[in-house]
Amino acid sequence: MEPSSPEVAAAPALPAESGLHARVLEHLGTAICGGELAPGSVLNIDELVDRYAVSRSVVREVLRVLASIGFIEARRRVGVMIRPASAWNVFDPQVIRWRLASAGRMAQLRSITELRTAVEPHAAYLAASRIGRDEASDLVGLAAKMWAAGEAGDEERFLHLDIEFHRRVLLASGNEMFVRLQELVAEVLTGRHKHHLMPHHPHEQALQMHADVAQAIQRRDGERARQAMVQLMEQAFDEMKSLWEQTAPPDRSKAE
Amino acid sequence: MEPSSPEVAAAPALPAESGLHARVLEHLGTAICGGELAPGSVLNIDELVDRYAVSRSVVREVLRVLASIGFIEARRRVGVMIRPASAWNVFDPQVIRWRLASAGRMAQLRSITELRTAVEPHAAYLAASRIGRDEASDLVGLAAKMWAAGEAGDEERFLHLDIEFHRRVLLASGNEMFVRLQELVAEVLTGRHKHHLMPHHPHEQALQMHADVAQAIQRRDGERARQAMVQLMEQAFDEMKSLWEQTAPPDRSKAE
DNA sequence: TTCCACTCAAAGATCATATCATTTGCATCA
DNA sequence: TGATGCAAATGATATGATCTTTGAGTGGAA
Numbered sequence: 001m002e003p004s005s006p007e008v009a010a011a012p013a014l015p016a017e018s019g020l021h022a023r024v025l026e027h028l029g030t031a032i033c034g035g036e037l038a039p040g041s042v043l044n045i046d047e048l049v050d051r052y053a054v055s056r057s058v059v060r061e062v063l064r065v066l067a068s069i070g071f072i073e074a075r076r077r078v079g080v081m082i083r084p085a086s087a088w089n090v091f092d093p094q095v096i097r098w099r100l101a102s103a104g105r106m107a108q109l110r111s112i113t114e115l116r117t118a119v120e121p122h123a124a125y126l127a128a129s130r131i132g133r134d135e136a137s138d139l140v141g142l143a144a145k146m147w148a149a150g151e152a153g154d155e156e157r158f159l160h161l162d163i164e165f166h167r168r169v170l171l172a173s174g175n176e177m178f179v180r181l182q183e184l185v186a187e188v189l190t191g192r193h194k195h196h197l198m199p200h201h202p203h204e205q206a207l208q209m210h211a212d213v214a215q216a217i218q219r220r221d222g223e224r225a226r227q228a229m230v231q232l233m234e235q236a237f238d239e240m241k242s243l244w245e246q247t248a249p250p251d252r253s254k255a256e
Numbered sequence: 257m258e259p260s261s262p263e264v265a266a267a268p269a270l271p272a273e274s275g276l277h278a279r280v281l282e283h284l285g286t287a288i289c290g291g292e293l294a295p296g297s298v299l300n301i302d303e304l305v306d307r308y309a310v311s312r313s314v315v316r317e318v319l320r321v322l323a324s325i326g327f328i329e330a331r332r333r334v335g336v337m338i339r340p341a342s343a344w345n346v347f348d349p350q351v352i353r354w355r356l357a358s359a360g361r362m363a364q365l366r367s368i369t370e371l372r373t374a375v376e377p378h379a380a381y382l383a384a385s386r387i388g389r390d391e392a393s394d395l396v397g398l399a400a401k402m403w404a405a406g407e408a409g410d411e412e413r414f415l416h417l418d419i420e421f422h423r424r425v426l427l428a429s430g431n432e433m434f435v436r437l438q439e440l441v442a443e444v445l446t447g448r449h450k451h452h453l454m455p456h457h458p459h460e461q462a463l464q465m466h467a468d469v470a471q472a473i474q475r476r477d478g479e480r481a482r483q484a485m486v487q488l489m490e491q492a493f494d495e496m497k498s499l500w501e502q503t504a505p506p507d508r509s510k511a512e
Numbered sequence: 513t514t515c516c517a518c519t520c521a522a523a524g525a526t527c528a529t530a531t532c533a534t535t536t537g538c539a540t541c542a
Numbered sequence: 543t544g545a546t547g548c549a550a551a552t553g554a555t556a557t558g559a560t561c562t563t564t565g566a567g568t569g570g571a572a
Contacts, residue, residue: 020526021526046552055526055527057313058525058526060313061316061320063553065320068348075552076553076554077551077552078535078551078553079551079552086432086435089347089436090432090436091347092347092348094324111432111433112433114378114434115433115434118378119374119375121374122370173370175370175371176341176346177347177368177370177371178370178371180346300522310555311557312557313555316524317554331563332562334522334524
């Protein structure tokens with residue numbers, strides 16, 4: 001496999017979070033997401049205190065957080081039980097980060113891409129009726145810059161502009177839940193980039209579609225904005241498909 | 257066999273959670289969501305220890321959870337600062353529960369409804385290609401029961417069947433993130449019901465559309481399933497619209 | 513005056529220990 | 543056989559002490 005690039009360029013937030021709490025949380029979270037701690041297995045506090053050589057306070061605080069994420073469940077006289085993935089808060093940014101760093105990476109990318117495919121078109125639609133005049137201008141400007149970066153073959157710059165573009169559309173949707181998906185989109189795009197799934201010169205089509213989305217939003221044509229974004233998503237989805245077609249099965253887990 | 261809703265109705269979970277942790281968490285979470293603790297204001301641990309008459313252990317554990325949700329940020333020498341809503345994990349079930357119970361109730365219902373509008377059609381589309389034979393049969397059966405309950409004017413039963421129907425579609429989508437939205441859908445439908453937004457005899461149209469969705473999924477016609485679900489969402493959205501048109505503005509907050 | 517280095521104290525972070533409360537396994541007894 | 547009750551295990555809570563970080567004030571140098 002690939003040499004597992006450590007912390008990408010400007011990875012979000014926590015490569016080496018200081019503090020015992022963050023350290024233990026990170027380790028346990030990773031272990032659970034990675035399946036090293038299988039669902040059903042049981043830990044107990046004293047054991048963790050020993051293993052990590054930290055105090056009870058630290059361990060308990062970490063466990064509370066893990067419990068709130070749905071990773072564990074503490075029961076008296078039994079211990080701390082690892083819960084199945086179906087109980088996890090899969091929208092928690094931390095969980096997504098851990099999953100993206102685990103073996104389930106592809107499955108996670110797939111899920112997020114599907115979510116994008118569903119949400120972004122509607123976000124574009126909503127943005128068309130809610131965006132402000134200046135924001136709309138900026139969006140069109142961004143699309144133009146993407147065109148320039150694409151023509152110039154400046155991958156790095158294109159990636160950042162791409163992320164920014166989608167971020168602004170979600171922001172302009174006026175729905176705080178959509179806005180929160182912005183980080184996920186950034187993760188997917190970055191992931192796609194890292195895996196060299198982007199042609200050095202982005203498809204002419206894609207560039208045009210970004211421009212179409214921006215223009216439609218500015219003209220307040222929600223339906224057209226949605227359509228353009230749908231096409232964009234279809235193309236993005238196809239590009240990603242090659243990634244997991246060879247690694248992860250379509251995830252027909254009967255989780256519940 | 258019967259869809260035999262196991263604990264379909266057992267949705268809510270924590271009215272009077274026992275334990276100091278849950279009690280304090282609930283109170284603080286509600287206060288922050290409700291705006292009683294304004295963003296930017298500062299607390300400190302000892303103060304909370306006094307206010308709730310619990311030990312520091314309890315307070316600290318609660319604060320860690322609140323921090324992981326993005327509600328607060330603890331800084332040495334300063335205290336515990338309440339963070340703005342833009343930092344919240346708006347997908348956390350707890351947060352949604354708190355917001356639904358707060359003054360922002362309508363805004364929350366609106367956000368979720370918009371999210372549904374975006375996600376459910378795509379979920380139906382995916383379900384068409386991923387659902388199992390038996391699950392598909394059950395789905396069609398559910399739609400049929402909805403028809404019966406609708407004709408009979410049994411609102412209560414209709415509500416439960418409706419929730420179960422959407423739950424199954426999301427489940428069949430095979431995307432664990434979509435599955436997680438199931439609880440949100442249940443909340444919205446229940447909320448709509450409580451506010452008497454459902455005609456005593458559900459629209460003939462709606463009944464037909466549920467049947468269409470189910471059938472399209474069973475026939476593995478993803479595009480048709482999506483279309484039918486879109487119509488369903490449009491109608492649901494229109495019904496909800498009257499709710500917030502009088503209470504909450506379109507939320508053009510420039511949060512970031 | 514302006515600015516930088518230094519000091520000090522406030523508040524969270526961590527640790528260690530003790531006690532309380534609940535659950536479960538198991539032995540006891542009818 | 544089955545109900546009953548005891549006791550150990552384990553998390554939950556309480557408490558006091560110490561460590562670490564950092565904002566704010568202080569004073570001297572440019």
